[in-house]
Amino acid sequence: MPPPDSRKHVGGLCYAKADAVTHDAKRVFGAGLETTWLAGTVKEVINHRPEGSKRATTYVLAKYKIGNKEYEKSIPLQSLKAQLPEGPPTAATAAEAGASTTQNEDENPTTTGDEVNNNGTPTSRETARADDNTTPPLPPLGAGTPPSPATPVAFANDGRAWFDGDLVHDINGPTTVKMWKMTCQWTGNEYTEGCDNGATPKHSELDCFMACFPKSQLIWMVDRLNTKLPHHDKQTTTIGELLKWFGVLILVTRFEFGSRADLWSEKPRCKHIPAPDFGKTGMSRQRFDDLWHHMEWSYQVPQRPDDMSSERHRWCLVQDFIDRINEHRVSYFHPSDIICVDESISRWHGLGGSWINKGLPMYVAIDRKPEDGCEIQDSCCGKSNIMMRLKLVKTATEEEALR
Helix, strand or coil: CCCCCHHHCCCCEEEEEHHHHCCCHHHHHHHHHHHCEEEEEEEEEEEECCCCCCCCEEEEEEEEEECCEEEEEEEEHHHCECCCCCCCCCHHHHHHHHHHHHHHHHHCCCCCCCEECCCCCEECHHHHHHHCCCCCCCCCHHHCCCCCCCCCCEECCCCCEECCCCCCCCCCCCCCCCCCEEECCCCCCEEECCCCCCCCCCCCHHHHHHHHCCHHHHHHHHHHHHHHCHHHCCCCCCHHHHHHHHHHHHHHCCCCCCCHHHHHCCCCCECCECCCCHHHHCCCHHHHHHHHHHCCCCCCCCCCCCCCCHHHHHHHHHHHHHHHHHHHHHHHEECCCCEEEEEEEEECCCCECCCCCCCECCCECCCCCCCCEEEEEEEEECCCCCEEEEEECCCHHHHHHHC
């Protein structure tokens, strides 16, 4: 008699394709998505027959885990496996092997009682079975479910699997535990681990922004604006107004709108949603647009010199900003003992490619990344989640020229 199917019993084990469990699996497993199966624990077996149909479909509701997230998914029985594909023998295979051994012994009743091995020593029938290396039958389903294999949260470029909570391994040898610390460049206050002071934050979002945004960058941007605004009959600005502009810019990301002018409207689009009325922020729409139009983040010469490549000339729009961030982190941030080196993608909606003289000089599209655009290599403090250093990924030709 074959053993019961573990997919049809609550508490049993079943295996499903990763993309059938959640669409987030593509971001986690990347190119290995098609060959990845996830182990799940059966919670409910549902027999569903649509109205007017003569045949019923069996669905299995199971709980799966990817990293530290759990998913409950109802999948048709025929799409599930009772064992990991290309894995060890199933319970049915092992049980059939045990049944076959018993059947052979029943067909040869002459070997009863004790048997004699090759060296003449009597042995029991159970010992003779062990010597034959016969696969013992697996325990019944209710006796205990085998543990689910660990599911990686991501895969590195070389195919190495990363698991949740795998930061305790000393990859490069033992290290000394260090506390991270950020020193405010304006006040000299120190922000460090445990500064949240429980449920009530000790420092505001503005305090954190002022500590992390490079002071030299803020002053440089104000100077550039005050150089350009008078030439267009616009009023000069100050550091306080520029900080307000940053606040409005961050607030814009919390709204859905068709035209930016709608954010300053005093009339609501819907009776259930109040009007944004950004005029209450203290910055008019015209002033916001003036600063937006003349804003600069890095210095770029108006005319490209003959000895400067087109790519390097376009990167000048952001390169100084990145250099100031790196200089700021060196001077004011002390990282912890856990440092993560990775890459980030800044989404790009405009033109790109080395074949055009406008837009993004280096456009990166990677299957395992949810977005395409500008790639930035970065290092981050694993305890504070603060970026320590950034590096733009440029074309091979430009990298070779910089060397």
